[in-house]
Amino acid sequence: MPPLVVIGAGLAGWTAVREFRKLDTTTPVVLITADSGDFYAKPSLSNALAQKKAPGQLVTTPAAKMAETLGVTLVPFTRVESLDIASRTVRTAGGVHPWSHLVLATGAQPIRVQFQGDAADTVLSVNSLDDFTEFHARLAAGSRVLIMGAGLIGCEFANDLAGAGHKVSVVDPGPRPLAALLPEQAGDSLRLSLESIGVTWHFGTAAQAVDRQGDALRVQLSDGQVQLTDVVLSAVGLRADMRLAQSAGIACDRGILVDTALQTSAPDVYALGDCAQYASAGSRTLPYVMPIMAAARALAATLAGKRTDVQFALMPVSVKTPAYPIVVASPVPGTQGTWHNADEGLWHFVDESLGRRGFVLAGRQTSRRAEMARELTA
Ligand code: FAD
Numbered sequence: 001m002p003p004l005v006v007i008g009a010g011l012a013g014w015t016a017v018r019e020f021r022k023l024d025t026t027t028p029v030v031l032i033t034a035d036s037g038d039f040y041a042k043p044s045l046s047n048a049l050a051q052k053k054a055p056g057q058l059v060t061t062p063a064a065k066m067a068e069t070l071g072v073t074l075v076p077f078t079r080v081e082s083l084d085i086a087s088r089t090v091r092t093a094g095g096v097h098p099w100s101h102l103v104l105a106t107g108a109q110p111i112r113v114q115f116q117g118d119a120a121d122t123v124l125s126v127n128s129l130d131d132f133t134e135f136h137a138r139l140a141a142g143s144r145v146l147i148m149g150a151g152l153i154g155c156e157f158a159n160d161l162a163g164a165g166h167k168v169s170v171v172d173p174g175p176r177p178l179a180a181l182l183p184e185q186a187g188d189s190l191r192l193s194l195e196s197i198g199v200t201w202h203f204g205t206a207a208q209a210v211d212r213q214g215d216a217l218r219v220q221l222s223d224g225q226v227q228l229t230d231v232v233l234s235a236v237g238l239r240a241d242m243r244l245a246q247s248a249g250i251a252c253d254r255g256i257l258v259d260t261a262l263q264t265s266a267p268d269v270y271a272l273g274d275c276a277q278y279a280s281a282g283s284r285t286l287p288y289v290m291p292i293m294a295a296a297r298a299l300a301a302t303l304a305g306k307r308t309d310v311q312f313a314l315m316p317v318s319v320k321t322p323a324y325p326i327v328v329a330s331p332v333p334g335t336q337g338t339w340h341n342a343d344e345g346l347w348h349f350v351d352e353s354l355g356r357r358g359f360v361l362a363g364r365q366t367s368r369r370a371e372m373a374r375e376l377t378a
Pocket of ligand 1: 009010011013032033041042043044046079105106107108241272274287290292317
């Protein structure tokens with residue numbers, strides 16, 4: 001019997017294997033990954049400076065230890081080049097691996113903006129420990145960092161960098177931070193709180209070109225302003241990595257399409273994590289930790305022989321901005337309604353029939369996360 005093959009050693013790949021091993025200790029498992037396979041919590045990348053942790057200290061379990069504990073044959077530093085559904089094999093530069101069942105946990109790729117300028121290739125994105133290691137190496141005491149994007153990841157890095165003594169500016173075409181996620185008042189409070197720790201904002205504009213100017217980088221903005229900085233960090237968003245699935249003819253949209261039991265359009269091929277677009281979530285991608293945990297548990301049961309549908313509970317997201325901590329439970333996209341400010345630091349999203357469909361908690365109110373989640377699902 002060929003092994004279960006898992007592609008990707010992020011939170012999705014490793015958690016799927018860990019859950020599977022709780023149910024099946026004998027089926028051979030091969031995990032192939034382009035990186036080292038070391039286990040780390042990716043959310044810690046955007047608050048590592050506050051924790052005074054160097055990149056290497058973020059590894060919680062080395063790859064070899066993970067493989068030994070879970071009884072997995074690990075194939076690290078190896079990119080899967082193609083899948084063949086008919087022959088049930090994956091191809092890497094090192095050879096061909098047969099599979100009985102295949103799990104795609106290939107994550108997401110940062111969206112790359114095409115800049116003009118002779119230093120455009122110095123722009124970094126942080127979506128892995130390797131990316132963070134490179135970013136960290138570029139920082140010196142008091143470095144100037146220009147962040148492109150005032151979304152979740154951009155704001156978290158802004159807080160972490162400013163807290164560590166770096167001079168942070170954030171550029172975003174929108175009107176305020178987290179404009180797509182938060183009511184206006186909450187976004188304004190976040191803006192002021194980050195300003196109070198030294199972050200400067202440039203809203204309604206975007207970076208166009210990055211050039212060298214002596215030892216610095218010169219960033220040209222679309223409104224004509226010029227910013228001098230030492231490092232440019234792009235945090236404009238992620239896109240599900242569907243390349244392998246697409247080239248094998250597996251159905252994809254904004255992610256790899258999976259049914260309620262996480263199966264793709266190909267038999268015995270499954271997907272979860274940032275690469276997946278879930279039928280159980282109204283055909284949405286869910287690029288967060290908690291959905292991965294729920295998906296991994298359901299997938300493990302299916303792989304162990306009991307087809308199991310994944311059910312996603314309400315999963316509020318914490319924004320790691322200690323200057324103004326926030327918890328958001330967003331309404332399902334497309335829900336018509338408005339945000340209502342119920343109390344200081346508390347907003348409810350109310351739909352057209354006056355039903356509550358989401359909430360935002362800020363500051364002290366974040367301690368009410370469990371209570372609010374219960375109320376929303378009651
Ligand atoms: P990844 O971690 O991207 O793993 C993908 C794996 O696939 C990698 O090992 C890669 O090497 C491998 N791979 C890809 N292609 C191939 C190939 N062809 N061959 C072999 N291997 C391949 N979520 C929260 O819920 N809360 C937070 O506070 C939070 N903070 C975050 C902060 C940051 C800075 C970032 C970037 C994300 C954050 N997230 C947070 C999101 C969360 O971390 C992700 O949803 C989760 O880590 C994704 O895991 P994954 O395994 O799906 O993908």
